[in-house]
Amino acid sequence: MTAPVSRDLGRALCIITGASKGFGRTLAIQVYSLLKPNSVLLLVARSRDKLNELRADLASSETDRAGLAIRCVVADLREKEGIEETVRAARETPSADIEHLLLINNAASLGDVSRLATSFTDPREVDSYFSLNVSSALSLTAGLLGAFPQRPGLRRCVVNVSSLCALQPFPSWVLYCTGKAARNMMFQVLAKEEPDLRVLSYAPGPLDTEMQVQARSTTRDPELRKTLSALHAEGKLLTCGESVAKLVKLLLEDGYQSGAHIDFYDL
Template identity: 55%
Template sequence: MPCDWRWPRWNIKFLQFVYSLSLAVHEVQQVIKKENGTLTFIGRGSEFKSREVLLQMYRVLLRPQQENCVQFWSPYLRKDRLALETVQRRFTRCKVECILVMENILAGCINAWYGASLGDVSKYLVDFSQPSEVTGYMELNFTSPLCLTALLLKQFPSRENFQRTVVNISSLCATKPFKSWLLYCAGKAARDMAFRVLAAEEPGVRVLNYAPGPLDTGMQERARMETRDPELRKIFETMHQQGQLLECQASVRKLMDILVRDEFESGAHIDYFDQ
């Protein structure tokens, strides 16, 4: 491995790149230039445009360059990281699928809306006497996702070599009643059925209702504190004490594995523990 030792700067040539302690901007540009060339080859030079082939080519030809870049000199400037991420975004645009992941409204708004999505779990059905409580919850957790999905599908119409996938973040509550969780169960069940209807109406759209399992989140903490039903509240407390709650990253990895394998029936309800 030839080295050019020069004080106060030394350079090393490794895997066709020249690295230096100063992490000069030309090194980032070198990586981006090579990755863009690889993307051009993947997009124009490959005869097969299936999702599986493109993803495999990305993993073999492009991903190692990015991982080497990060592991070897770990770009620390925000502008450099953003520049490297543009390559990934470019691949996403040329990929054959469009995945619309729905959790209430927009991914960027999950934190703002997450507490409201659970609804009032301190009441039983007989305690809901104000229509505004129910309609307000359903507008947020059913009407909004439904209308947003329709708008996005219109913005991304069907075309050749372009697969659209809609993922509805569901729950066990969509198929099983939880005492004092009336609003949450009803909202999840309604959304599951709505996306099953979408799967029947749009055969060209892949639809998945994914239940991520019991996640260790702020919503779970609120459930342990506010759930009216004592038996259900005890179950949540026991799961938390025994470490049975799932990390969000583990559930996301399972979801991505299901999407990449693409073996599910469109409109199906799949739980984290099913496969």
Template identity: 55%
Template sequence: MASELRAGATGNDPGGDTGLRVQCVAADLGCEQGLRRASAALRELLQDASFGRLLLVNNAGSLGDISKSFLDFTDLQEINTYFSFNISSALCLTSTALRAFGARPGCSRTVVNISSLCAREPFPSWALYCAGKAARDMMFRVLALEEPQLRVLSYAPGPLDTDMQLLARTRTGDPGMRQQFQRMQEKGQLIDSSVSAQKLLQLLKEDSFPSGAHVDFYDI
């Protein structure tokens, strides 16, 4: 699987009037080679001394095999592969970015972890996803404690109308959960990604959350 790590930065404008430069790097964050590629690109990009602000959003994620229940997870490689992408790569990329950017006088640095209600609530058939999201929240709480000059936010975006929801309502092994996801779609309760992203931006602009906090779409 290939995916993109997108980096946008305002600073010296090499390409026009907007002050925006967009750099896309294709990288599978579930394998070492992809992670190395993404890390190298981050290191190179963040060397630019003209950048006055760092905003890092850890968004990539996956559900794993949600057709299975807890007792079906006997394959260590499957489990490790899941956690490697969903937990380890976020830790590696975040530490790489923070080291590359460094502590620049007068520059703000914000790290966002895209979280989920599943970091807080157990969902049947979703052992990997719930464990991964809970672990990420805790990992970023530790970061907030260790680096008090950073702003760290775990944002749960609400039920988004994306491919992940399609998987949730068609593949979830637990029939009750599957029906719950189907009903959410039928009742038009899914949220457009851009609406949730606007709420995240509003939170970041207000900048009043305690560093390390978990904030849900419905809290705002």
């Protein structure tokens, strides 16, 4: 018999990185409406002003959300201090007070797509990209899982916001594709190591965001740039709301295989 689909995310501590704009901002808004009273929504980004704007929007969007705390962490996740500050802020919520730990690793950058792979001769430049797009996701996930170990009555879930680029090579996107592929494998390993943990890599599809503007404006490969421009010109880009709705549906139904990579178009 199929288990009933949950209508909410429970009394949760939900951490969203890259929450100040685009997909992360839209995700924060939708998740907020699905948290039970006494939950905590922890929003992480580098922009203090945009985080404060989001917190104000959330606080004014409902009149019956008493007991739901919104906390903001201004942090650069490329740095150890940013990881530690985020974990420290999460620890302010005692584990016994929550029934669901939900971490959504959304923070990411496109990288320099105006160049081909053979131009990246400086390892410091490459390391700087991977510190945000790979290392931070692993270190933050490890830190939070350590802060909230498995116990009876606690459901733990980690989401990796992924991309088709984790599975397919896009010319002139060597940093982005490599980073997404590394994260995909990282979370597959985590799912194998932690059988009590729910792990999902979700590819949100081609979104109408600032990153897509950057991609269609600066991509070096002419065919890929033409394809990206056509998606925009023909109105085939997805809104963040459309894509977030499918991710939320996956989380509520909770029927995916842990470690799976699921694309917007798979659903």
